[in-house]
Amino acid sequence: MAHTLNRRAVAGAGLFGLAACARIEPAHAAPADAIGVASAPNPHVFPLLLAIARDPQLPVRLIPIAESRNADALLQSGEAAAMLAMMTGAVPDLALHSLHFWRGFIQVAGESVRSFADLRGQRVIVSGPVGNGRGGGGDIIFQAAVRRAGLDPATDLSVEYMPVSEGGAQVAAGTAAAITIPSPGSTGLVARAEMARRPLMAAMARMRGVEVGPSVPLAAHIDMQRIFTGFDTFPDGQLPLGGFAVTQRAYANAEIRAKFERVVNAYKDAAALLMREPDAHADQVSSLFAHYYAALGAGGPPGMLLSRSIENGDLVYRGDIEVAAVRGDLGAWLAELNGQAPDHAFFAPG
16 A cells, blocks of 8 residues: 555643653553554643553553654564554554544733744744654654744744743743643743742742742744634544554454454543543643653643643543544645545554
């Protein structure tokens, strides 16, 4: 099966604006017969972490990777049967199974910035959760959003790439005008800016182990989800930013397929639970994120920040929309991002 489209993950950089001294709990050992699922340190991994915490016998082994393209070799070798992302690169038999993560990308900038037009000629940062983010999901969405706004990202903006910790610090310091960052990172940067101007709030945050440095006034007025209009089957203000993809080889194996379906259903249940009760589960998710991703150098959100981002509506998960129901718009949206729609096989596992 020939695939001409580079199906690189579009779920973007993960990070999270405020650093915390999170308690790191060891995860339960995966069952011996678990299937491997690769995921970069992006927000779509949070429900999977909660699902693992809720069911130690869930047949999944989370394989942390720095960037989604690192999943290619794992999928080709069979070490991973699936990945959490929208697309991947050079794996010829990968198919999208389900969509679950529908909101999160925000442009954080100075309070007076209301659109990309306000950033014309200014220095803008695109970041990755660990690396510099060039060519990653956040970059792909940023480039397409800027074009939607009638600008040329190569000539109308001064775009620079760097790890999210460095990029966030430069925006907070006012040396860069804006940064593309998913929630809860966007929520965290704005919250940090608010606290930096309120000594009592900053002191309380430090008591909780959250370091708050100086920051220029920041806001999250540019909502990427609102820029991509015209896709009538997408929920209002949401985009298909992530989901499970599985290799056809793995899905053809009845035993592996049954385990995979169990993992997907557990993810859906955990996502719904996290949306209903963020305060009750955010600390546990944050702790497990640190357990799996600290070694990669990916900063994770304090539980209170993850909870706040969900309560504010900055981060939304939902698993009630089938791929078939949005198939036409999904193909058109991916074509806009990548310049070419995926082939039919990408939308038909099994």
